[in-house]
Amino acid sequence: MGVRDWLGWPLFRQLGAGDPYGRGAAAKSSTSEHLTPRTQTAQKVVKSVCPYCAVGCGQNVYVSDDKVTQVEGDPDSPVSRGRLCPKGAASLQLTTGSARMHQVLHRRPNSTEWETLDLDTAMDMIADRVIATRRQGWQWEQNGVRTRRTMGIASxxxxxxxxxxxxxxxxxxTALGxxxxxxQARV
Known part of the structure; x- marks a missing residue:
């Protein structure tokens, strides 16, 4: 390793270029100088609230072609002042993650295969099952005390x-009984 190799190191580039904090040209490489931030290509910025907990941290959601491209903390938010926890910083994956399903999957009883359903069919199936379960598990009273509840449904x-x-x-x-x-807000 010669002196020329050492001069290519980022530390020497910083000191030699008059960029001691490494925030300017010294921080760029042949790969990074061609990159642009995802926020720069956004067509609009939408203010939002982080969906993960009840703190209510502010988020700037960057949108391009009606698709979310980046989520960052909102510096104007009095709650979070531009900061996000790891879950909030990863909330971009809620909309763009490769594991996100975009159709309804249903597995029939005793089946090992999943099948796709349209949303209307799935919603009708759920509504029918909620109504049937509520009717089957309804209790008007227990031990002489009026209850008006169902023990067959939980949330x-x-x-x-x-x-x-x-x-x-x-x-x-509560309306369903x-x-x-x-x-479990910590999951």
């Missing part, structure tokens, strides 16, 4: 539900 929420969604879920399941309504 388990998760970390991607915000306060408003949890409020609506609680109202819906469900009493087991839980939330």
């Amino acid at each position: 388990l929420g998760g970390a991607t539900l915000d306060n408003e969604e949890n409020y609506l879920i609680k109202k819906l399941f 469900a009493v087991q309504i839980e939330n």
Whole structure:
């Protein structure tokens, strides 16, 4: 390794170029100088709230051709002041992740294969099953006490539900007569 090889190191480029903090030309390489930030190509920026917990951190969602290209913390947010936790920083994957399903999959009883269903058929199946389960498990009273509830339906929420969604879920399941309504917000 000769002196010329050493002079190509980033530290020497920083010091030699008068860029001691490595934020300018010294930080660029032949690969990185041709890259552009995903935020630069965005057509619009939409203000949003992180969906993962009840803190309500602000997000800037960068959109190009009606597709989300980047999610960053909103520096104007009084809650998070531009910062996001690891889950919030990874929320781009909620919309663009390769593992995200874009169709309804259904596995019939005793089957080992999944089949695709259209959304209307799946929603009708769910509604029919909720109505049937509610009727079968309905309790008007227990031990002489009026209960008006069903023990056949329960709800388990998760970390991607915000306060408003949890409020609506609680109202819906209470109206259905469900009493087991839980939330695990740390998952």
